[in-house]
Amino acid sequence: MSRVSVDYFELEKLRRNAIIGSGMETICYQYDKEHVLKLFRFLLANRKIYFEGLTSPNIAFPIDIYEYRETGLIQGILAQRFYGNNLKNGFKEELDIKTLLDAYNEIRKELINYSDIKIMDINSENVLFDKKNKSFRLIETTNWVPSFLSTDANLKKLDDLLMQTICFYNLGIDENFLFTNPYILEIYNRWFNGYDIKDNEIFPEFLSEIQSVARHELGKVKTIGELRRK
Amino acid sequence: MEEKQWYVVNTYSGHENKVKEKLEMRANSMDMKDYIFRIIVPEEKVIEEKNGVEKEKIKKLFPGYILVEMVMSDEAWFVVRNTPGVTGFIGSSGKGAKPTPLQPYEVDNILNSMGMNRIDIKNDLAVGDQIKIVDGPFSGMFGKIESIDEEQKIVNAIVDLFGQETTIECELSQIKKAA
Numbered sequence: 001m002s003r004v005s006v007d008y009f010e011l012e013k014l015r016r017n018a019i020i021g022s023g024m025e026t027i028c029y030q031y032d033k034e035h036v037l038k039l040f041r042f043l044l045a046n047r048k049i050y051f052e053g054l055t056s057p058n059i060a061f062p063i064d065i066y067e068y069r070e071t072g073l074i075q076g077i078l079a080q081r082f083y084g085n086n087l088k089n090g091f092k093e094e095l096d097i098k099t100l101l102d103a104y105n106e107i108r109k110e111l112i113n114y115s116d117i118k119i120m121d122i123n124s125e126n127v128l129f130d131k132k133n134k135s136f137r138l139i140e141t142t143n144w145v146p147s148f149l150s151t152d153a154n155l156k157k158l159d160d161l162l163m164q165t166i167c168f169y170n171l172g173i174d175e176n177f178l179f180t181n182p183y184i185l186e187i188y189n190r191w192f193n194g195y196d197i198k199d200n201e202i203f204p205e206f207l208s209e210i211q212s213v214a215r216h217e218l219g220k221v222k223t224i225g226e227l228r229r230k
Numbered sequence: 231m232e233e234k235q236w237y238v239v240n241t242y243s244g245h246e247n248k249v250k251e252k253l254e255m256r257a258n259s260m261d262m263k264d265y266i267f268r269i270i271v272p273e274e275k276v277i278e279e280k281n282g283v284e285k286e287k288i289k290k291l292f293p294g295y296i297l298v299e300m301v302m303s304d305e306a307w308f309v310v311r312n313t314p315g316v317t318g319f320i321g322s323s324g325k326g327a328k329p330t331p332l333q334p335y336e337v338d339n340i341l342n343s344m345g346m347n348r349i350d351i352k353n354d355l356a357v358g359d360q361i362k363i364v365d366g367p368f369s370g371m372f373g374k375i376e377s378i379d380e381e382q383k384i385v386n387a388i389v390d391l392f393g394q395e396t397t398i399e400c401e402l403s404q405i406k407k408a409a
Contacts, residue, residue, distance in 0.1 A: 160317065164242050164243060164317075167242075167244075168242065168243045168244045169243075173244070174243070174244025174245060175244060175245045175246070175247055175248040192242070192245070192248075192314055192315055193314045194312070194314050
């Protein structure tokens, strides 16, 4: 964990590394097999990076912070590299529902520990599912800030994203969908209409209910792909 | 009062029309009619062929996004942000900073493709209004509306050209109301 001071030429050399991805704020470069370097597109005088040095098996906290030698402005961060598919197009069809729920509980347990952090930028590009290790990975932490009493809000962001991913991308549920099961419709409406922030069991409840209905009415259902086909 | 502008709002994918409906209801019930105006789900008509039969379908241009014309006051921001199905604004850092509006040319591109205009002719413009010309050969000049052709979406405006009052014709996309 350290501050790394770089000059113009050193920065240009780093930018010749392979680009893994890019977003509105950062470009992500390959640093080595285990690490990525995220460099900001825009330099802001008042930019602050928090949680430098925090370690987590599932969250890419900053390891080192890169500063421009002449001005001290933050250029980017070094972070752990995680492998997996982002949620942009849903979960892969063969994904086992139990595996998904176990991974969900694992990341929730971890987020509950961070009650003094407000997590930001939870979206389908910044949340990966590592199928090999059966875990969720949160990969964009540069905008996370210290904040108290934010556990429920944090969990709701994750629940929201997962609900939307499963409903829309995996099950094809959109505003024209006709629900035939009242319990699933009830959970769905609770989610869409904005449930109480403390009622943050929406995602597992929804998934479990769908699986239970599908199993009962249509035979055994184990994977996301089977749910959709039913 | 701040000028109304167009903002891009993030919604649950596949629920854009439902969100639009809910936002319109909230704008009415919470007395925000002077802050939240038009809400658009950008769509286009596409022809799809299935089993040799061509069918016209409506396809959303930007799934997961709607456009909202609004005055970005704290109250209006709160109403939009807390509408069911809204997940955020585009162009906001998320740390309390207000979102950035769309540029006029970006709005024009989207609305024109839907046969609409950035300026709401029926509600925003009237003969006698002061306007600023933002595009075309008379860009930068101020004028007064002399007549409006709603069908052709053009206005005739009187401007001061070399010390003489002259009537010029402008498209709606070339003007904005002067503050």
